[in-house]
Structures are given as C-alpha cells and as structure tokens.
Amino acid sequence: MSAVTVMGSGSWGTAMALTLCDNDHQVTLWARRPEVCHKINTEHRNPDYFGDLRLPDSLAAVDDPDRAMDGAEFVVLAVPAQSLRENLGRWTIPDGAIVVSLAKGVELGTELRMSEVITQVTGIGADRIAVLTGPNLSHEIAERQPAAAVVASTEQETALAVQHLFHTATFRPYTNNDVIGCELAGAAKNVIALAVGVAAGMGYGANSGASMITRGLAEIIRLGEAMGADPHTFSGLAGVGDLVATCSSPLSRNRTFGEEIGRGRTVAEITASTRQVAEGVKSCKSIKALAEEYGVEMPITYAVCAVIDGHLGPDALVRALLSRAPKAERT
Numbered sequence: 001m002s003a004v005t006v007m008g009s010g011s012w013g014t015a016m017a018l019t020l021c022d023n024d025h026q027v028t029l030w031a032r033r034p035e036v037c038h039k040i041n042t043e044h045r046n047p048d049y050f051g052d053l054r055l056p057d058s059l060a061a062v063d064d065p066d067r068a069m070d071g072a073e074f075v076v077l078a079v080p081a082q083s084l085r086e087n088l089g090r091w092t093i094p095d096g097a098i099v100v101s102l103a104k105g106v107e108l109g110t111e112l113r114m115s116e117v118i119t120q121v122t123g124i125g126a127d128r129i130a131v132l133t134g135p136n137l138s139h140e141i142a143e144r145q146p147a148a149a150v151v152a153s154t155e156q157e158t159a160l161a162v163q164h165l166f167h168t169a170t171f172r173p174y175t176n177n178d179v180i181g182c183e184l185a186g187a188a189k190n191v192i193a194l195a196v197g198v199a200a201g202m203g204y205g206a207n208s209g210a211s212m213i214t215r216g217l218a219e220i221i222r223l224g225e226a227m228g229a230d231p232h233t234f235s236g237l238a239g240v241g242d243l244v245a246t247c248s249s250p251l252s253r254n255r256t257f258g259e260e261i262g263r264g265r266t267v268a269e270i271t272a273s274t275r276q277v278a279e280g281v282k283s284c285k286s287i288k289a290l291a292e293e294y295g296v297e298m299p300i301t302y303a304v305c306a307v308i309d310g311h312l313g314p315d316a317l318v319r320a321l322l323s324r325a326p327k328a329e330r331t
Ligand SMILES: NC(=O)c1ccc[n+]([C@@H]2O[C@H](COP(=O)([O-])OP(=O)(O)OC[C@H]3O[C@@H](n4cnc5c(N)ncnc54)[C@H](O)[C@@H]3O)[C@@H](O)[C@H]2O)c1
Pocket: 008, 009, 010, 011, 012, 013, 032, 049, 078, 079, 080, 081, 083, 087, 102, 103, 104, 105, 136, 137, 138, 139, 275, 276, 277, 279
C-alpha cells in the first residue's frame, strides 16, 4: 500500500483516485472547493462530475494542498494543462515523491509538454516523473469498464512503480519510455477530436470521421518524429488508441465541443455552457506553434485553430481540407 495524493478533483482526478482506492492505496484527493471536499468526505460523491456514483469510503478529500500532500509517496497531477504551472508554483511536492502527470495538453506560450513544465517549475528530474495516458474516458473508468493505458517515463523503475500503482482488475497500464511521443499524442488527439466533432455536428458520417482520424494521425506522427518521438508510440495506446476513443465517443469533451461548433454555436457560447475542460481548444495553438517551429505540415490542426479563433466556419473547415493540393498518401 502506498500513500498517494491526487491534486485535482474533476472528472479524471476523481476517476483515478477511485482506481487507486480499488488497489487499497491510502488516497487523498485535493479539491479547490471546500464544498466538494465536504460532499466527498460525508456523502462519498462528487456530483459536479459523477452524478450519483458512490466513491470509496476510504477516499479522503482535503482542500489545503500542503495538508493533502503531507507524506505522499506519489503525487498525481490532475489539473488542466494551462493551469499546471501556476498551481505548481504554489505547491510544495514532498521530497522523494514520484510525480504522475495526467494532463493532456501543451503549454501556451512556451510550447512545453507537461513533464517539462513540472521539471522547470519544481526542479524534479525526469527520472521521478511519469505520464499516464491512453484511451481513458473518465466515466467508463469510474464504472470499472475494462481499459488499458500507458505509463511513460524516461526511467524504467519509475514507469514500473507507477504501472504497479495503478494496475487493477479493470485498468491495465503498459510501460513506455517514449515520454515525448506519449505526451504529444495525448495532447494532439484532442485537436483532431475537435475536427471530427465539427464534421459530426454538420451531419457527416463515418467516412468523414475515419478520414480525419487517419489524416490526423499522419500529422501527429510527422510532428512527433520531428520532435524526436519514437514513431511506434503512435500506433500504440497513447496514439491510435486514444485518438480512436476520443474521436469516436460522445463522452469526449473535445469531440462534443467540436460537434457544438458544427451545429453552429460559437466558441464563447460553448465555453460558457460547461465547467469542464476541452484541452484541444487551447492546445491547438501551442501544437500549431510546434508545427511551425519544426517546419511540419499539420493542416487539420491549422484549420481547427482558425475555427477556434473564428476565422473559419465549419463549412469552410471541411472545404479547406478537401481543396488542398492533391498528394500521395505517404507524404
Ligand atoms: N476526463 C477524462 O476522461 C480524462 C482522461 C484522461 C486525461 N484527462 C486529462 O486530465 C486533465 C484534467 O481533466 P479533467 O477531465 O479532470 O477536467 P475537469 O474539467 O473535469 O476537471 C478539472 C479540475 O481541475 C480544477 N481546476 C480548473 N481550473 C483550475 C485551476 N486554474 N487551478 C486548479 N484547479 C483547477 C477544476 O475545479 C476540476 O476539479 C486534462 O488535461 C484532461 O485532458 C482527462
């Protein structure tokens, strides 16, 4: 049994906290809002994210970050990507703790991956950081539906420790040492899911979705290879696995956000109507900046950025992609 603190009590932090409880770890969940802590501690529910789902009695919620992390051997970071730097700047991670990053985003302005942000702000070395990613929609995980995942770390011992930490009867993490590929894949699939959602919202069917998923994968691989990722990562769970899950599922916030755009709502309207994060809405810009930096073509990502910025409507997004100069598939 390990002492584990999950920092962030939204959909994914809560789902991972209950998975860790299923493994009999001593789990503390940090929530910003005292009323969320109260509900978790007294009613064993987090209704903003999981309706009536009963959380394990052993799960303790705390609203003070220092108290939450006191004695933690593992600290699991479950706040949105664009808030990670600010939060880490306020927190003190216990000496020696292994840090697990859950966020699927690339930081705006710096274009840093989440593990890079963690090292930059806290000074914690890459050998004590792991990234957990893969096809993992929180509601399915919280219902204990079977799923696989990837734990990526440059340090094999760290990857193995985190794999062991999370491995339950229904949740099966594999290890991988390609942190760049795993993090990039997790962030970039959200952008492709926005595009697939736009097409779905406009009423297009499976052919359009599959075409975007496949060409989306091609542009993610192009960027990944330029950044030094292992191309094999993209045919694994962190790559094609998460891309298919996110782009196909009505549970995906990114796909749903895109669908709403496809039906004619504005980005401002959709953003105002949900408290949940759709990471691709911001990360599309940092991924576009990476594409520019590495000189890689990413037409779907560019088109999504134009739609998010209001420069392109949904119809124009589809036209822009189809009217590009004809080319061979493997380019
Ligand atoms: N939900 C999923 O299915 C899922 C699966 C895998 C990975 N992820 C990733 O996990 C990360 C967290 O996503 P989520 O699904 O839990 O999002 P969410 O919107 O459900 O919850 C986000 C949580 O962070 C808190 N939060 C928001 N802004 C904050 C800030 N500025 N400072 C501190 N806390 C803040 C919210 O109060 C909430 O508790 C994202 O990067 C997401 O891509 C989510």
